Amino acid sequence: MNALTRELHLFFNALTFFTRIPAPAWVKFGPDELNHASRYFPLAGLIIGLAAAALYAIFALLFPATIAVLLSTGGILLLTGGFHEDGLADLCDGFGGGWTPQQTLEIMKDSRLGSYGALGLIIVLGLKLASLISINDVLIALIAGHTLSRFVAVSLIHTDSYVQLDRLSKVRPLASNMSRTELLIATAPALACLFLLPGYSVLAVITALLLLRLYLCRLFRRRLGGYTGDCLGATQQLAEVAVYLVLCLPLGQL
Template sequence: MRYQIELFFTALGFFTRLPVPAWVPWSPERLNHAARYFPLIGWVIGAIGAASYLAFAWILPPTLAVILSMAVTIRATGAFHEDGWADACDGLGGGWDKAQVLMIMKDSRIGSYGTVGLVLMLLAKAVALIEIGIEDDLSVVLALAVAHPLSRLASTSLIHLLPYVREDETSKSKPLARRLTPAELLIATIFGLLPLALLHPLEALAAVLAVTAVTLWSARLFIRRLGGYTGDLLGATQQASELACYLGILIAWNFI
């Protein structure tokens, strides 16, 4: 049990800016096995986002509460996944071949594709959550609680299904470049799907279908352009899947 707790804190320290206990050891091998808890980190970030939204909505209009809660979650993760989305937009948008795409994504500077993509992604997520909040504040809380774990499961599935294509040993995501064992994949799946029980069955179904569609499309794109995934592409998948989850919920409302 202690080892599992250590793996959880290893994942928490890698995927967020949140402090972890000093007694937790770190090694590439532990990070390798910590991928099973990637969706569980979504529980933490979803809870932070939900609590922030409720606190802000108590004293501010819902629109501002959504935007500020997004800022809090971005701060908690260090914009880890947003950075991946921007890099992926730059690389896939501006690169012609595999080598050029990888080179562009490695560049710490943001380009036109990344800037436009990041602005549109943040805007789309904000508007989607504002629309969800038209029902009531609880709807936003539930959407956040579901979208963050489910979107991180989408990224974890790519770690399991696709090969890692960056050969640079200094890459931050290199320790994660290993297929999950069946037991690890089961753990990730449970933590990713369990929050769906909070939603209406049609909302849950629509969210799963939307996230699955985005994940499969992303996998096809990554294989076609690069032959596999990189850390930036995992972050991009998380962002796209999170938005897909919100959109799935909104679509389901037309049939409830």
Template sequence: MTKPENGQIKAQVKESQIEQLIAQAKSQLNLFYLALSFFTRLPVPQSMHYSEILLNKANRYFSLVGLVTGLLLALIYVGFSSFLPVNIAVLLIMGVSLLLTGAFHEDGLADMADGIGGAFTREKRLSIMKDSRIGTYGAAALVMALLLKFTLLVELTQQDSNHLLLALILAASLSRAVAGSLISSMPYVTDDDLSKSKPLAQAQSSTELSILLLIGIAPLIFYASEVVFALLLVLLIFRWLFKQWLMDKIGGFTGDCLGAAQQISELLIYLTLVSFINKDILSGVIT
């Protein structure tokens, strides 16, 4: 075999490897678009390919969807705060957040509160969660969550607006990582035909979990080590307690439970950050 032939073979192999990398990149981008279309109202390319199997694999990008959402909210807040008082700008970005996500996670929180708070048997709790109407427990949980979120976000702006901007990005990504990680360690317990999370919540591989968590914790690089430790500790304790509570109440999780986990995790992140403001530990944030 001559040298030109060897060179031609090597070129073909290299070209094939490049084509494989491009195909893999397009496949992952398609999964991200699927996650984005499921969890937000943001537009995605019409060329996006859908199947239930692919949608289930898209759970690896839950936290990336949160990262995109958080970045958008941070940019919008910068725009609003340039000509509006802080409290009004915060209220407006909360409204924008609801529009971006279609209040998807807030709806899950309300439904879970209604189901678990308003019944004493597993079957009845699951039945109530499927009801699109909101009850007293759901309304109370939703109002309290929104009021607390508004108060905490305004508090984060008092020292430096950079704290709020980074908090929006961190909370959006890390809270979704916490919620999404529940898929890997709990059984799915709802009617497939009525499930809001179908087929996203069916399974999660170790690779998908790793990608989810790595993206979720990425914004922590901007925080001091004390803050990072406190945040992770709080969220790990919450995840363990929430998992045990769900197993006791319904024997697993539903799509509504994932939404509730995201909302509660987000609030816990804001609470933890606010708790460090007076200690001046958030000075570790890059400004």
């Protein structure tokens, strides 16, 4: 297998894990491919963001902006299967009801939705919808939000430790380690999206994401000793909301 073919295998492993988009029949799936597919998380996010923007553009031709945002969001939930939203709900339930790392992980493994998870989903989805409606250029916001948020999530794999107690979790991360080269590959789509934003809003977005990442890393280390698959999903959701909220501010308004 040459280098290009291997990279295509890794890309489709990431894309099919995060979405319901089918891969070609020749793609090889396995633990090793999944472990190194993390380099393409942000690229998968870019594709999801482009899909969200396309859906919004189509629906905006027929409906008011509020309805177009709702329909676009619903379409992306179907495309991704609510993968990251599930991680967010599990983390809210675990961190809300657990006192020890073991108890927290046990709650997070439970497939049932608890009150903390339901409240977390309502707040985050509500913030997404409300902020997107307030942004002038929703298309750029969607592309940047989906891409940058997945880069923030994947960066945790490079710097933090995977919680070994989470081995039996129903949502496991694609990778438990990430090299510097893989992180650089993952950085490319994120940098490209930053160029889409107005110059005066780029610094605000970067600052907000860095602060959010710092807080979440400290929280995960203190409560669990590292990250889990649910932590990555929750990080993606919160980072996406952070991008939209910054772009709602007068300084970051698109």
